[in-house]
Amino acid sequence: MPDTSHTLIQPPIAMLAELTHRCPLACPYCSNPLEMTQKGAELDTDTWLRAFREAAEMGVLQIHLSGGEPVSRRDIVDLARGAREAGLYVNLITSGIGLTEKRLQALEPFVDHIQLSLQGITAAVADRIGGYDGGFDRKMHVAELIGQMGFPLTLNAVMHRHNLDDLPATLDMALRLGARRIEIACVQFQGWALKNRAMLQPSRDQVNEAKRIVAEARKALKGRLAIDFVPPDYYADYPKACMGGGWGSTGLNIAPDGKVLPCHAAETIPSLTFQTIAEASLRDIWYDSPAFNAFRGTDWMPDLCKTCDRRDIDFGGCRCQAMAIAGDPAATDPVCRKSPHRALVDAALDIDVVDGPQPEFIYRRL
Amino acid sequence: MTTDRIPVIPRGVRRHHDAVRGREVLLGPERALMLDDTAVAILAAVDGTRSLGDIAGHLSAAYNAPRDVIEPDVVAFLDGLADQMLIAYA
Ligand code: SF4
Numbered sequence: 001m002p003d004t005s006h007t008l009i010q011p012p013i014a015m016l017a018e019l020t021h022r023c024p025l026a027c028p029y030c031s032n033p034l035e036m037t038q039k040g041a042e043l044d045t046d047t048w049l050r051a052f053r054e055a056a057e058m059g060v061l062q063i064h065l066s067g068g069e070p071v072s073r074r075d076i077v078d079l080a081r082g083a084r085e086a087g088l089y090v091n092l093i094t095s096g097i098g099l100t101e102k103r104l105q106a107l108e109p110f111v112d113h114i115q116l117s118l119q120g121i122t123a124a125v126a127d128r129i130g131g132y133d134g135g136f137d138r139k140m141h142v143a144e145l146i147g148q149m150g151f152p153l154t155l156n157a158v159m160h161r162h163n164l165d166d167l168p169a170t171l172d173m174a175l176r177l178g179a180r181r182i183e184i185a186c187v188q189f190q191g192w193a194l195k196n197r198a199m200l201q202p203s204r205d206q207v208n209e210a211k212r213i214v215a216e217a218r219k220a221l222k223g224r225l226a227i228d229f230v231p232p233d234y235y236a237d238y239p240k241a242c243m244g245g246g247w248g249s250t251g252l253n254i255a256p257d258g259k260v261l262p263c264h265a266a267e268t269i270p271s272l273t274f275q276t277i278a279e280a281s282l283r284d285i286w287y288d289s290p291a292f293n294a295f296r297g298t299d300w301m302p303d304l305c306k307t308c309d310r311r312d313i314d315f316g317g318c319r320c321q322a323m324a325i326a327g328d329p330a331a332t333d334p335v336c337r338k339s340p341h342r343a344l345v346d347a348a349l350d351i352d353v354v355d356g357p358q359p360e361f362i363y364r365r366l
Numbered sequence: 367m368t369t370d371r372i373p374v375i376p377r378g379v380r381r382h383h384d385a386v387r388g389r390e391v392l393l394g395p396e397r398a399l400m401l402d403d404t405a406v407a408i409l410a411a412v413d414g415t416r417s418l419g420d421i422a423g424h425l426s427a428a429y430n431a432p433r434d435v436i437e438p439d440v441v442a443f444l445d446g447l448a449d450q451m452l453i454a455y456a
Binding site: 058059223226228 | 387449455
């Protein structure tokens with residue numbers, strides 16, 4: 001049994017609120033689950049506001065208002081206000097589609113920071129990825145407004161085979177738009193991205209070039225632009241840490257229907273049952289639910305990880321990736337060189353990159 | 367680098383009292399930095415008019431500590447935050 005005494009479990013720092021799965025875009029790498037929540041099953045305003053207060057009371061400092069497209073919620077201003085009034089740092093994660101000057105002004109007092117997604121740096125690429133004609137032009141218009149208002153801005157550039165070569169121009173765009181941060185987030189293969197892996201997986205050359213460009217840009221742009229780089233982990237020797245500090249350690253996620261999850265992909269693990277905030281308090285779910293305790297600490301780990309000197313660095317990697325590739329959520333992340341399943345990752349790279357991509361994207365649609 | 371640069375806390379970055387952990391934190395995009403007493407004192411002296419040198423002088427007087435010890439700490443701490451874009455120089 002994992003030790004669930006509250007003294008050992010730290011309170012969470014950040015919460016991702018997936019307010020809705022509705023979205024005008026249809027990006028084929030969306031991190032939302034394949035089975036999405038319809039509008040009628042979304043939490044109402046008051047329940048969200050209660051969740052924000054509960055989160056702040058238990059130690060959450062930052063809230064990410066996300067989706068889907070969070071501004072598809074008609075009550076987005078009320079939600080942002082409620083989050084801010086609860087004492088949270090409010091980050092709005094948006095595609096920009098659906099934001100107008102009026103709406104931005106209404107949000108301004110409550111939103112600390114905007115994270116704007118970027119599908120590509122030209123309409124041709126961006127609209128193909130987003131599956132939405134004219135989306136790029138509308139996004140650029142919103143980006144200008146955000147800049148004029150002086151809103152703190154991070155660009156979130158999701159990168160893959162079709163746009164990784166545009167990395168230098170992507171960094172230029174961040175500077176031009178006045179962003180202070182950019183996230184160069186190579187697609188992680190969960191959810192929709194896993195379905196489209198053969199279309200999205202970059203080549204090794206692309207990845208090496210991207211690493212070189214990021215290293216140079218970090219030096220050249222010091223003090224002007226902070227660059228966070230998430231490399232594609234199939235090419236890595238060791239996995240990424242699960243949720244930064246391990247499962248149920250620093251962050252949690254609430255899905256549009258109120259399910260409380262340790263990460264956005266956790267529902268892909270069929271052996272776990274997740275409670276909703278209608279069923280239990282956030283505090284009880286965080287500290288005492290079997291799902292949050294399933295992979296805390298080291299007891300659950302295979303011996304390979306338990307005895308490894310990287311145990312407290314990556315915590316055995318991603319549980320959802322272990323599920324997706326090895327079929328076992330308690331296996332060592334198959335990306336790890338030491339994993340008995342690493343051959344499956346290499347085989348996938350061969351099929352996807354060497355043999356060439358599938359003919360077309362499978363778009364994410366509700 | 368000179369000490370006449372004037373640090374400011376940019377929009378989108380703010381101090382917050384974390385009542386649950388009983389600590390001061392600095393909140394910014396994707397960042398929540400737990401602050402120790404020294405960090406709190408330095409940030410409290412960042413007012414948009416004082417230069418790095420002024421801040422060192424101010425803290426040196428307030429805490430009765432030698433300025434040549436304090437100044438490198440002030441510069442290193444604020445430059446470190448500037449690298450993360452949590453401090454801007456005016
Ligand atoms: S064996 Fe486990 S702990 Fe060690 S590097 Fe691989 S995944 Fe990480």
